[in-house]
Amino acid sequence: TQPLRIGYIPIADCLQLYVAMEQGFFTAEGLEVQARPMQGGPVLSLAVEAGELDLGWSNMVSLFQAHARGFSFVLVAPGALEDDGEHLTHSLLVPGGSPLQAIGDLAGRTVAVNALGNVNDLSLTVLLAAAGQDPQSVRMVEVPFPDMEAALASGSVDAALVAEPFLSSAVSHGARCLVAAPHAVFGREFMIAGWFATSGWTAANPGQAAAFCRAVDKASAYITGHSQDIPGVLARHTRLTPDMAAHIALPAFSAGLDQAAMQRTIDLTATHGFIPRAFPTRDILAPGFEWPQR
Amino acid sequence: MIRLRPLFGLAFAAILWEAVSLAAATPSLPGPGAVAAAFPGLVLGGTLPRALWLTLGHTALGLGTAMALGLPLGLLMGRSRAARAFLTPTMELLRPLPPSALIPPAMLLAGFGPGLYAAVVGFAACFPLLLAAMDAGRAVPTPLVDTARSLGAGRLRTITRVVVPACLPGVSTGLRMALPVALIVTVLAEMVGGDGAGRLLLRLQRTWRIPEMYACVMGLGLTGWALAAALASLESRMIFWSPTHRRPSHHP
Amino acid sequence: MHLTAQGIGMDYRRTGTAVTVLDNISLTLANGEFVSLLGPSGVGKTTLLRCLAGLTQPTRGCVLLGDRPLHGPAPGMAMVFQDYAATLFPWRTVLGNVLFGLEASGLSVSEGRGLALAALADVGLADVAAHHPWELSGGMQQRVAMARAMASGARLLLMDEPFASVDALTRVGLEDLLLRLWRERACSVLFVTHDVDEAIYLSDRVLVLGGLPARISGAVSVDLPRPRKQLSTRSDPAFADLRGELFALLGGEAAE
């Protein structure tokens, strides 16, 4: 049989995949896996749609949008979770000497996000709306995470929604948090990303999909229990140096899904015009799966 | 009769496209019908026209920078052997750098404003213009320059009244080559710069509005076409005297 | 104003080594004289003419205009090239081309126009002043070049095979036009040509250039009566004798 082709982005958020491979969780489920590092979300999703990849990793908001625009993507396994405590991986930063004090001051300013229309863009939109500002009044520009610190330092942008590992570095070089946990708008705990496939593929390969989900869940449990091993894993699978890998904040990983929280996110996505209308969470979950409630 | 043939070509391409998209049956490849249906939404709300207008401005800015930089330098290199020897190695080293690789440092140095487009588009479009100006400068007929000199024109006069006009046809060829380059690089830079059609294209792609994305691409295609046509008409006005533009003579 | 070349020599650098093209050439063009310079292709006629016009500095020797040594193009001298199409400015009208020679002279615009139009009328082109050169036939273009040279007030005309690229019938007319202008304006002409018949028909004196490096290998005075007429002058037996003499000087290979 053909190995399972999995697309991922070589960053800390795809930690489950690295652990599952290293610990043999896939083999234990009888899965042969071929992991393919990808550059960015859109290309990865297109490859899944084209049948080049069986499974892929995506941030949830992008997944919602693809689903709403006629792509038959369904969630197969849960991914990284962020909370505003220990597992805080995204913050909205401003340069040290910036006069900006609150999210509302951003009107008319330039803000860097890593990709337009994704979870970070949405969270800023929600924040701005909540502060009574028109989100259109802020100029969102797409800047890759690694360039954000420089963009902030050089004054090219007034604020940037930075993720780890660049977050720690930027803060240590004097950047200041304007909004420490922008993703908190989605709830105290929020699933940033997950593993998905086309509904056609899950219907044709229900056994493999379930086995993949089980392996990922095992990995999540392993990560929670073996935090001392994690920097080593990251250094082997991403381009992070061991030193950096040891110091960055990591998202949380756990089995199961908070369906109510996800529905809230879908509704927010619709409210702010990222998708034409909301849909029930069930539509985007692989059918025939028992999703344990978190 | 002859007018129909271009339409025939377009229609054939559209049918082929529709057939392929039907066969592929995926939302990532919408057919021409779906793309055409996405047009009104983009155009009526003003989204696409506004984006294309911005893109035009950025292209003009970049092209202007490239001309301000490339033309005098190219002319200098064309007319002076010493300048050519001095600047050629550096130019040959810089020329192969891909413009997209220049975007991050340009972003740092110039921010997201007009400076970004001036730098990145200017860099990319500079070389075709510079090379064209250099070739044109070298090809200025010696008799023309000699004539000017023997009629008492000084150095400056010879350059402004003879060399520069004589270079115009060559320069305009370079401009025609630089135009599509400038447009494409502008779109690339806008994906970072957060303005214009590049950003619209990116945003549409990121939010999976695929038919709208292709509509935007087609809008860009039309813009490029219109720009080329505008340039051609400007050219035929500016250098009506060059052999390729001469109207049939009214005299025996 | 007479033009004198004293022991002119010219070396060109070709793939590293210097080649001597002209060697020790001395000649004088007296006031109001019409002298032709005849020689095979590549012998160095253009090189010599460019030295005389001040466009090129000779390697050896010097050029005197009147009593002054020449450094660079001088007012009062004008050059007309063979390749008329390449010496007219295609972006200027015919009038604009003629005006070019006057613009540097500091005349007022209306004075300049007047002179230019007069020169154009002289060559019979007054009614195409507003056209562009490329709208004209070859013969007309060469007449524009001549008008430009004349209008600039030149008393000394250096012409480098000016009629070689126009068709034979037009050339006949241009030759007669040149003779008329030369007589009316009382200027001196140094006329380079390949064509033995043309040299005889036009000149007071024909200098033959030959050899490598080129020297003046012969000089023939033409004593045919003036004004000359295309048919009668050319069928004059003295014309045939001069033709034979010049063919012989040119090396005779082309002659019987």
Next chain:
Amino acid sequence: MHLTAQGIGMDYRRTGTAVTVLDNISLTLANGEFVSLLGPSGVGKTTLLRCLAGLTQPTRGCVLLGDRPLHGPAPGMAMVFQDYAATLFPWRTVLGNVLFGLEASGLSVSEGRGLALAALADVGLADVAAHHPWELSGGMQQRVAMARAMASGARLLLMDEPFASVDALTRVGLEDLLLRLWRERACSVLFVTHDVDEAIYLSDRVLVLGGLPARISGAVSVDLPRPRKQLSTRSDPAFADLRGELFALLGGEAAE
């Protein structure tokens, strides 16, 4: 094989309206004859020659080669153009250019080479066979074009101002070469030129083309003895008479 034109007419479409360039032209080129076609620039000489060569279909009338009407270029006919630089193939050697004329003839390679080298030797270019055309002087290039026309076995040569762009001294040599080849190969030549002297010097008969639309406005037989010599033929009084006659036929504007 004689070439006959019967009532040829040619219209060009210019900005919508048809302009008649040639009207009712009839002529015959007999076997072994040398005929010149003389006329001012733009009268339609090239147009007529292209019709005779089968390159252009005349609007009216017909061209007969022998007794057969001509549709398209025919073997046995060759054409030489004024613009030699544009008719030689720069990517081929001199030999390759001459061989080009033989490619469609179905000869074997060695036969073809033999013929081509013989033709080159005939024009005195045997030792530059391996050079490229752009390494040669203008006169040599035109000789290559002539060798190509000869090598193809043409019995009928149409030449469109072949020597107008070479310098006058070279032209003298090419004229004599052409006469020699014509005599040796016993072919017929129709020779277009502007140059009255050249037409007389070469031809058995000179046809004058004139007017708009152009017609044959005169024909002059040249009874000068052959073989002709540059100096003696041109100084023959009969030559001067012919020159006067032709100038008059051309409209006399250029004559006295």
Next chain:
Amino acid sequence: MMRLAGRLLPLFLLAAWEALCRTGVIDSRFVPAPSAILACLAAPGTAGDMLGQMGLTLRRTLLGFALGGAAGLCLGLACGALRRLDETLSPLIELLRPVPSVAVIPVAILFLGLGDALNVAVTAFACSWPVFVAGRDAVRAVEPLRLDTARLCGLTRGRRFLAVILPASLPGAVTGLRTALGIAVAVAVGSEMAASSDGLGHLAMAASFSRQQALAFAAVLAMGLVGGACAFGFSSLLRLAGRFWPGLFRVQTRLGEKP
């Protein structure tokens, strides 16, 4: 003299860059000094890895260039020679020409998957246009007298194309190919940045994502090297071909034109 100065100018510019970094005018955390870039290449394995990535990028560039160049050339020559085909295709082509290659990537993924074929196809798409235009214009500019000569020599339409049009349009086509080669490098790198797991484009992205700015800049310089090598190779090839067939790339002239 000037030649030497010209060779030294790039070194001088590098020194200026180094100085600006050393004095802190440029923040060397974001734009590393040349010395830092060199030092990063000196790390064990890095230079070898870089060579490998250069090889990958070079291969994609050349493959894309070959395919796109061949397609553009054939289509261009055909459009130049056949008026009707040209009239049929030209509006379509004018519309496709300014399409940025990023818009081609989704379609390419759909039909070609994620392998090298994707990068090659995108590269080929982008570099076919200049060749197309140059080829078409070169055929249109073939001296009509040359075609007449071939007709007079009795050549059929097909043989005229092979023996006259093809060689005569070669110099023009070569100019188009030269332009296309420059574009090929840039587009190949761009497509690697968007969709590839190796090559210089990917390396530059990955390096900056792992905060190795020096490595990222080294990758950009390597792109310049690949581009320079391509241009140099192309010129050398032309020179070599020109030595075997002198006159092959001779620009056709008319009387009075300077070659």
